[in-house]
Amino acid sequence: MTRELVVLGTASAVPTRHRNHNGYLLLWDGQGFLFDPGEGTQRQMTMAGMSAHDVTWICVTHFHGDHCLGVPGVVQRIARDKVAHAVQAAYPASGEEFWERLRHATAFADTSVIIPRPASGEVVRWPAGPVTLTARPLSHPVESYGYRLDEPDGRRMLPEELARRGVHGPMIGELQRQGSVTLADGTAVRLEECSVPRPGQSAAFVMDTRLCDGVFALAEGVDLLVIESTFLSDEAALAQEYGHLTAAQAGQVARDCGVRRLVLTHFSERYSFADEPRFVEEAAKAFDSEIVAARDLIRVPVPRRSTLSDTEIAKPGNAASTC
Numbered sequence: 378m379t380r381e382l383v384v385l386g387t388a389s390a391v392p393t394r395h396r397n398h399n400g401y402l403l404l405w406d407g408q409g410f411l412f413d414p415g416e417g418t419q420r421q422m423t424m425a426g427m428s429a430h431d432v433t434w435i436c437v438t439h440f441h442g443d444h445c446l447g448v449p450g451v452v453q454r455i456a457r458d459k460v461a462h463a464v465q466a467a468y469p470a471s472g473e474e475f476w477e478r479l480r481h482a483t484a485f486a487d488t489s490v491i492i493p494r495p496a497s498g499e500v501v502r503w504p505a506g507p508v509t510l511t512a513r514p515l516s517h518p519v520e521s522y523g524y525r526l527d528e529p530d531g532r533r534m535l536p537e538e539l540a541r542r543g544v545h546g547p548m549i550g551e552l553q554r555q556g557s558v559t560l561a562d563g564t565a566v567r568l569e570e571c572s573v574p575r576p577g578q579s580a581a582f583v584m585d586t587r588l589c590d591g592v593f594a595l596a597e598g599v600d601l602l603v604i605e606s607t608f609l610s611d612e613a614a615l616a617q618e619y620g621h622l623t624a625a626q627a628g629q630v631a632r633d634c635g636v637r638r639l640v641l642t643h644f645s646e647r648y649s650f651a652d653e654p655r656f657v658e659e660a661a662k663a664f665d666s667e668i669v670a671a672r673d674l675i676r677v678p679v680p681r682r683s684t685l686s687d688t689e690i691a692k693p694g695n696a697a698s699t700c
């Protein structure tokens with residue numbers, strides 16, 4: 378199953394020749410979480426080989442244009458392509474008026490598959506298939522919510538232990554479902570004897586915001602953190618004033634929260650590609666694991682855990698198994 382981030386756009390307020398407005402499609406085991414579709418997202422999806430059918434959730438952090446002006450195009454494409462599955466749409470409830478305008482921006486043959494999920498309060502959780510989507514408020518001039526995806530904890534089966542105890546075929550599924558199986562000779566085998574805990578994977582999407590409790594709660598222990606870093610440290614005062622983060626602050630969040638892979642994005646138009654190393658360098662002063670400065674149309678896998686023991690996985694900040 379695929380778990381990776383498809384980056385559609387990486388510019389903040391003003392797109393550039395090299396950066397489209399925001400847009401991020403997180404593919405997760407057959408679901409597609411489309412975060413902050415800015416202007417041009419529909420075409421960027423085409424460029425990335427993605428279709429309207431890949432979207433199962435639309436998650437808008439806030440109603441500044443660079444995070445939502447792509448909603449009309451995406452919604453109308455979902456309708457035009459006759460997407461049959463439900464597409465949930467999460468956004469700050471306080472922006473309902475903006476959502477309604479974007480949702481019904483122009484004349485088109487509408488669809489009934491879009492299900493609004495307005496968020497309000499300190500924490501909102503929605504089931505999203507086997508995973509949970511959580512929204513928490515951030516700190517920005519207009520109300521903004523960040524999002525987090527969590528897979529439930531499970532257990533990793535140990536083939537050698539199964540074989541040693543004579544558990545095979547359909548009995549393995551039975552053991553996983555029921556927690557124990559009884560062999561033909563009457564011996565009971567418990568799940569704990571043949572498996573080890575496997576912590577669920579998680580990813581967080583944080584923008585636009587100053588540092589606040591919501592940032593840390595969303596990023597805590599995630600495998601993949603996608604976070605805005607609009608400015609470098611020399612513009613820290615500007616970042617604070619306009620409700621944004623610097624790359625250095627993004628690195629501090631990743632360090633403090635034990636993140637495994639950090640993706641920086643939402644760059645101000647004042648910076649060029651030549652400035653990218655400076656963003657990574659600033660974040661790396663605090664965070665010594667993998668840092669990706671996002672570019673349009675790159676793909677960033679959620680780091681795999683298969684090469685780590687579960688003890689190693691549990692260590693905060695461990696990024697030894699990046700793939």
Ligand SMILES: [Zn+2]
Pocket residue numbers: 389390441443444585643
């Ligand atoms: Zn923005």
Ligand SMILES: [Zn+2]
Pocket residue numbers: 439441517585
């Ligand atoms: Zn904003």
